[in-house]
Amino acid sequence: MIPYARQEISEEDIEAVVQVLQSDFLTQGPITPKFEQAVALRCHAQYAITSNSATSALHLTYLAMDLGPGDWLWTSPITFVATSNAALHCGAQVDFVDIDSRTYNLCPKALEAKLIQAERLGTLPKIVVAVHFSGQPCDMKAIHALGQRFGFKIIEDASHAIGAQYFGEPIGNCRYSDATIFSFHPVKIITTGEGGMVLTNDAALAARIDLLRNHGVTRDPSLMTKTAEGAWYYQQLMLGFNYRMTDIQAALGLSQLQRLDAFLSRRHEIAEYYNDQLKNTPIVLPYQAPDVDSALHLYVIQTQEDNRAALFNALRAQEIFVNVHYIPVHLQPYYQKLGFKPGQFPVAEHYYAHAISLPMYTGLTKEQQDQVIHLINALSLKTPYGC
Ligand SMILES: *Cc1c(COP(=O)(O)O)cnc(C)c1O
Numbered sequence: 001m002i003p004y005a006r007q008e009i010s011e012e013d014i015e016a017v018v019q020v021l022q023s024d025f026l027t028q029g030p031i032t033p034k035f036e037q038a039v040a041l042r043c044h045a046q047y048a049i050t051s052n053s054a055t056s057a058l059h060l061t062y063l064a065m066d067l068g069p070g071d072w073l074w075t076s077p078i079t080f081v082a083t084s085n086a087a088l089h090c091g092a093q094v095d096f097v098d099i100d101s102r103t104y105n106l107c108p109k110a111l112e113a114k115l116i117q118a119e120r121l122g123t124l125p126k127i128v129v130a131v132h133f134s135g136q137p138c139d140m141k142a143i144h145a146l147g148q149r150f151g152f153k154i155i156e157d158a159s160h161a162i163g164a165q166y167f168g169e170p171i172g173n174c175r176y177s178d179a180t181i182f183s184f185h186p187v188k189i190i191t192t193g194e195g196g197m198v199l200t201n202d203a204a205l206a207a208r209i210d211l212l213r214n215h216g217v218t219r220d221p222s223l224m225t226k227t228a229e230g231a232w233y234y235q236q237l238m239l240g241f242n243y244r245m246t247d248i249q250a251a252l253g254l255s256q257l258q259r260l261d262a263f264l265s266r267r268h269e270i271a272e273y274y275n276d277q278l279k280n281t282p283i284v285l286p287y288q289a290p291d292v293d294s295a296l297h298l299y300v301i302q303t304q305e306d307n308r309a310a311l312f313n314a315l316r317a318q319e320i321f322v323n324v325h326y327i328p329v330h331l332q333p334y335y336q337k338l339g340f341k342p343g344q345f346p347v348a349e350h351y352y353a354h355a356i357s358l359p360m361y362t363g364l365t366k367e368q369q370d371q372v373i374h375l376i377n378a379l380s381l382k383t384p385y386g387c
Pocket residue numbers: 053054055056079080082083131157159160183184185194195196
């Protein structure tokens with residue numbers, strides 16, 4: 001069986017987790033802040049706050065930005081449902097912006113057109129979430145310029161994109177955004193089992209996220225409304241959650257982080273081999289935008305008209321567990337009940353109808369990749385694509 005993605009766990013990873021298990025703290029010990037500092041350093045951000053998932057990291061960041069009833073959050077329909085769900089949990093309204101047909105990322109032109117219309121209607125978004133789909137950074141300069149012009153905050157959902165670069169700088173530095181989110185789910189670039197992180201350069205935002213992830217409770221006397229009543233004293237200042245990461249998870253993350261560069265170069269090797277070996281098929285291969293370096297979480301191909309299901313089923317029949325990322329969020333029954341309609345985001349819908357994510361993970365062997373390539377080549381020769 002060849003999955004579309006899977007984690008790579010080394011002896012060092014196991015040893016790091018065992019060390020925590022034998023230590024005094026399973027959670028809220030010394031390793032979580034170490035992991036935060038290491039990622040902040042690597043990604044050139046001032047603050048990093050771990051959480052128990054990227055979903056909770058998104059929720060915390062939206063809440064810390066005061067997203068609530070009466071507010072709008074916009075994002076790409078080609079994302080995991082968590083990106084928009086977290087906004088609904090805040091009581092905000094969600095809308096989508098169609099994607100670019102080549103990068104599959106939120107299209108800045110579509111964003112501008114929608115913003116001009118929203119300005120007239122008085123429905124400008126408070127937050128726009130740029131999802132770095134497949135690990136390829138969005139056109140952040142264009143989105144940032146629109147943010148300045150229309151006054152919205154920008155969050156990068158970089159769940160796919162730790163290690164990616166934008167104009168030679170690491171994703172996570174928040175040069176063109178207010179915050180960046182990473183996911184450490186096992187299918188992503190590095191893993192903590194479950195886990196997420198928020199990066200930001202905004203001290204006040206970081207402090208609010210830190211409070212909210214821990215019930216809104218603080219033991220820091222400088223934050224309290226009055227002098228502490230004793231060493232036991234704590235105060236609840238906001239209504240928060242238990243969204244903390246454990247030291248067990250952070251130890252795994254910190255150990256995985258040491259191999260981030262090796263993971264990325266292996267992913268690039270796999271992508272280049274696919275690019276080379278599939279170039280004579282009618283399949284559309286991933287587009288590489290200029291000035292960015294993708295983390296290559298996904299390798300997504302686009303089949304010709306009406307061939308997606310045939311190719312998908314043929315690969316699955318050979319135990320090659322290809323996948324589809326994503327069903328456009330606005331087509332989900334839950335979102336249809338909110339009033340979204342098929343046809344609203346035609347580029348995303350066209351993309352979805354033809355997309356297949358091929359196996360892409362560091363442990364994919366050359367033989368396994370050859371097997372995938374061989375099958376796709378054989379099937380696309382038999383099927384007269386695009387005649
Ligand atoms: C995986 C993912 C999430 C959610 O991440 P979790 O860590 O599983 O909560 C959110 N957004 C995108 C784009 C993702 O790929």
